[in-house]
Amino acid sequence: xxSHEYALSSESIAVMNLDRTPHHVVVIGAGPAGLVAAITLxxxxxxxxxxxxxxxxxxxxxxxGVSLRTMELLRSWGLEHEARAGGNDVEWLLLECETLARxxxxxxxxxxxxxxxxxxxxxxxxxxxIPQDHLEAVLRDHLLSLPAAHLAxxxxxxxx
Numbered sequence: 001x002x003s004h005e006y007a008l009s010s011e012s013i014a015v016m017n018l019d020r021t022p023h024h025v026v027v028i029g030a031g032p033a034g035l036v037a038a039i040t041l042x043x044x045x046x047x048x049x050x051x052x053x054x055x056x057x058x059x060x061x062x063x064x065g066v067s068l069r070t071m072e073l074l075r076s077w078g079l080e081h082e083a084r085a086g087g088n089d090v091e092w093l094l095l096e097c098e099t100l101a102r103x104x105x106x107x108x109x110x111x112x113x114x115x116x117x118x119x120x121x122x123x124x125x126x127x128x129x130i131p132q133d134h135l136e137a138v139l140r141d142h143l144l145s146l147p148a149a150h151l152a153x154x155x156x157x158x159x160x
Contacts, residue, residue: 026051028157032063032132035139036070039077042149050143055154057140061131065092068114071125079138080125086134091115092127 027038030052041048064087066074074080092113097106113127120126143149 024048026157026160030054030057030136030140030151030153032135032139035136035143036073038149039139039143039146042143042146043077045148047148048150050149050151051155051157052151052153053156057136058133061133063132064129065113066128066130066135068119068123068125068127071128072123074128074138075125077142079142083130083135083138084128086138087128087130090129092129 024046025038025041025048027034027041027048027050030050034050034052038048038050066083066087071080071083074083092111092115093108094111095103095106095108097103114122116126140151144151
């Protein structure tokens with residue numbers, strides 16, 4: 001475990017009096033949303049505790065689409081290169097075709113992310129194609145490097 005990471009039993013979280021904890025904010029869940037929320041707080045000097053029921057991060061890629069705004073946020077934290085290192089450089093399109101064997105004859109459709117050319121007008125970055133398991137690892141490492149952030153793994157919050 002890293003210096004700001006510790007394991008608590010579910011019983012210790014359930015009976016913890018949050019008025020007495022040194023953490024000003026408790027974030028439930030160490031997925032991308034919880035990690036980004038905690039990083040934002042900790043980078044602003046707000047003490048926070050992230051409570052995660054999983055002992056180990058997921059090894060499954062799950063989601064892969066990272067919006068332009070999220071990539072801008074990662075860039076502002078100095079994490080864009082590290083995050084993109086685990087992803088793929090793609091142009092986000094849906095390919096409609098009868099079979100993959102005939103993909104070259106398929107029709108491409110936009111899926112909502114701006115293209116690289118559209119992004120260049122708006123931002124210094126582009127949307128990312130980064131598997132969630134890699135993105136979570138990058139975010140978790142960054143969270144644990146922040147003095148105001150702490151991570152409790154292997155526990156459920158059952159009441160406050």
